[in-house]
Amino acid sequence: MKKIGILNSEISRVISELGHTDKIVIADAGLPIPPHVKRIDLALKEGVPSFLETVETILQEMCVQNAYVAQEMGSVSRIKLQELTATLPGVPIRVMPHEELKALTHQAKAVIRTGEFTSYANVVLEAGVIF
DSSP states (O other), rough: OOOOOOOOOHHHHHHOOTTOOOOEEEEOOOOOOOOTTTEEOOOOOOTTTTHHHHHHHHHOOOOOOEEEEEEHHHHHHHHHHHHHHSTTTOOOOOEOOOHHHHHHHHGOOOEEEOOOOOOTEEEEEHHHHOO
């Protein structure tokens, strides 16, 4: 049994296989997931696990150089965006229309679906390098 870090084998595998500029998505419960992208469904019930709890856990193991969010998050879910920004210190957060963000999910290695019920609580994380 793994002693530390992410215990979910699918998430652990996806992170370990990421190369520079590869992308993963952490999504609310409602984001459409392209059929060709790996779906890792963590949603148990409303709010479990939460979007931010999942982001924080992923960041323990993933080097992130850029994050992408929908501009609608800033107006509809402003507090969630502020919390996300605080969780990603030093990481540039690029803002785009929600339709563009959904299109970007087609490039992702995986979408991790949470139990988050906050509108537009989605982020695309782009892998950096540790050297």
